[in-house]
Amino acid sequence: MPIRAAGLRGVVRAGIIDAMPETKPDPTDELLAEARSLAALPLETLQDRLEGLRSRYRDAPRLFTHETVRLLKQAAARATQRDDGRAHAILRDVFGYPDFRPGQLDIIEAVRSGRDCLGIMPTGAGKSVTYQIPARLLGGVTLVVSPLISLMQDQVDAMVEVGMRATYLNSSLETAERSRRVAQVRAGEFELLYAAPEGLDSSVGRLLDALDLKMIAVDEAHCISEWGHDFRPSYRNLAGLKSRFAGLPVLALTATATPGVTRDIVEQLALRDPLLVRGSFYRPNLRLHAVKKGQGEGVREMILRLVLARPAEPGIVYCLSRKAAESTAEFLSSRGVRASAYHAGLSPEQRAATQERFRRDDVEVVCATIAFGMGIDKSNVRFVIHRDMPRSIEGYYQEIGRAGRDGAPADCVMFYSWADVMSLDRLGQRSETQGADLEDQQRRAVRRVFDLADGADCLWRRLSLHFAERIEACGGSCGRCTGQDVIASAGRPRARSGARAAGAERADAPMQWSQAAGGDGLFERLRTLRKSLADSRGVPAYLVFNDRTLQEMAARMPQTREQLLAVHGVGQRKLDEYGDAFLREILRRD
Numbered sequence: 001m002p003i004r005a006a007g008l009r010g011v012v013r014a015g016i017i018d019a020m021p022e023t024k025p026d027p028t029d030e031l032l033a034e035a036r037s038l039a040a041l042p043l044e045t046l047q048d049r050l051e052g053l054r055s056r057y058r059d060a061p062r063l064f065t066h067e068t069v070r071l072l073k074q075a076a077a078r079a080t081q082r083d084d085g086r087a088h089a090i091l092r093d094v095f096g097y098p099d100f101r102p103g104q105l106d107i108i109e110a111v112r113s114g115r116d117c118l119g120i121m122p123t124g125a126g127k128s129v130t131y132q133i134p135a136r137l138l139g140g141v142t143l144v145v146s147p148l149i150s151l152m153q154d155q156v157d158a159m160v161e162v163g164m165r166a167t168y169l170n171s172s173l174e175t176a177e178r179s180r181r182v183a184q185v186r187a188g189e190f191e192l193l194y195a196a197p198e199g200l201d202s203s204v205g206r207l208l209d210a211l212d213l214k215m216i217a218v219d220e221a222h223c224i225s226e227w228g229h230d231f232r233p234s235y236r237n238l239a240g241l242k243s244r245f246a247g248l249p250v251l252a253l254t255a256t257a258t259p260g261v262t263r264d265i266v267e268q269l270a271l272r273d274p275l276l277v278r279g280s281f282y283r284p285n286l287r288l289h290a291v292k293k294g295q296g297e298g299v300r301e302m303i304l305r306l307v308l309a310r311p312a313e314p315g316i317v318y319c320l321s322r323k324a325a326e327s328t329a330e331f332l333s334s335r336g337v338r339a340s341a342y343h344a345g346l347s348p349e350q351r352a353a354t355q356e357r358f359r360r361d362d363v364e365v366v367c368a369t370i371a372f373g374m375g376i377d378k379s380n381v382r383f384v385i386h387r388d389m390p391r392s393i394e395g396y397y398q399e400i401g402r403a404g405r406d407g408a409p410a411d412c413v414m415f416y417s418w419a420d421v422m423s424l425d426r427l428g429q430r431s432e433t434q435g436a437d438l439e440d441q442q443r444r445a446v447r448r449v450f451d452l453a454d455g456a457d458c459l460w461r462r463l464s465l466h467f468a469e470r471i472e473a474c475g476g477s478c479g480r481c482t483g484q485d486v487i488a489s490a491g492r493p494r495a496r497s498g499a500r501a502a503g504a505e506r507a508d509a510p511m512q513w514s515q516a517a518g519g520d521g522l523f524e525r526l527r528t529l530r531k532s533l534a535d536s537r538g539v540p541a542y543l544v545f546n547d548r549t550l551q552e553m554a555a556r557m558p559q560t561r562e563q564l565l566a567v568h569g570v571g572q573r574k575l576d577e578y579g580d581a582f583l584r585e586i587l588r589r590d
């Protein structure tokens, strides 16, 4: 290193004299030097240094030369690669999934780098992973705002099952329990805190100031918009969050949003230059079928056949009226199916009881009006049947979205007819409060459903097109593409005699996996084991392992813990907790 002029103090180190000017160093050069040094930094410290440099850039961008910026970008790319790997590692080790679904990683990367994000993730597209993984990556606490108080317990249970540190605070808690949790949250015991929007202007709001908050996720974000179908005034409490926690990334998530609602979400939450990510509406594991009514056999007999072909598999039958829900449930019960009705005419206690029994797999089939569903996050619903035509494609999509959330195959069968269109028109006319415009809108919506159901080409293709997404014909996930007659393949109806119908009863049943693999009913044995483990811990069976995981276990028959860990949905925590029990069952010979 050349020694410049006199007046410089030198430090002799190993024969080299480092020049140290007496005057203050030029901050521009200093920054450049720091940027150069990043390349040699270990990954563990790189992120912190980058963070510091980013904030200096925000304060004084003029001090950053082109070369400095180029070096910073290079370093940021290196840091991101590392986190890409970490995000994958968490997905694999904690959740037991091999790959991200479309859009998930984009969202995770955005919020991890501090950017706001709006994710429009259709039901079943894997929305929650997009804040759960950043929660682990970012450290500190991630706040999850959700209006669905009834779901929080489930969401938290599911997190705890995979080994995430999660809790919730809402109005359903007793005072003592609440104080206990607040103390734990303050002590930094949780990485995920779920809260209802109502709490944010009171106690939870005050608590937030005391936390090492890293990110805010707003679930069901469309509730903030008056233009949305589900406006909740309490969501307006969220309006100040962004400015109150300046600099924190906010992730807004919703299943569907029109352009108007999208704009509203961005404005109300004051998102800054948010990344907009859309998941796909196409869910290949849902097999869509549309069956025209009035062609010989009665709808209720066809429903019975569908249900009997799926023994002990949870499903929902949507009906247009309370009466139809009641009578369908009665009919199925009279044929040996454990079925219950659910509609707004029942008492809250009755509804809660039915919901809970369904959650625990103690009721197989719920016959319901559209009142059923909002509070349901049961991942192993294996079929959704529409006894009557849904009112809109949006509604239809939401209702079938309750099937197959675990990624395993599920059947969605819609019965439709022009007579249904007429009844829905009449229902629309009956409500006097609404104007002609709305009535007209409803009439059009109903006809779109009819056109969807009655068309000759791929159902998924036209359904996606309705949401402005273009896909190829699905090829294997709808009755139009496969040519499968879902009713005929259900076999002949036969009432159950007390005990569960055996697999043999279904002729060419679409759910071959139940009998697949091992040929000795291994799947059934694993399912029984799952139920007893779940009951002993007081959680729903699907929280232990979902159906897809059990199917893979039955098919691949892992013999070691390592092999079991490779099964979809088996993460480290569940392996430790349940692995040995399931391996014993797989290895058992009788």
Ligand SMILES: [Zn+2]
Pocket (backbone or CB within 6 Å): 457, 458, 459, 460, 461, 473, 474, 475, 476, 477, 478, 479, 480, 481, 482
């Ligand atoms: Zn298709």
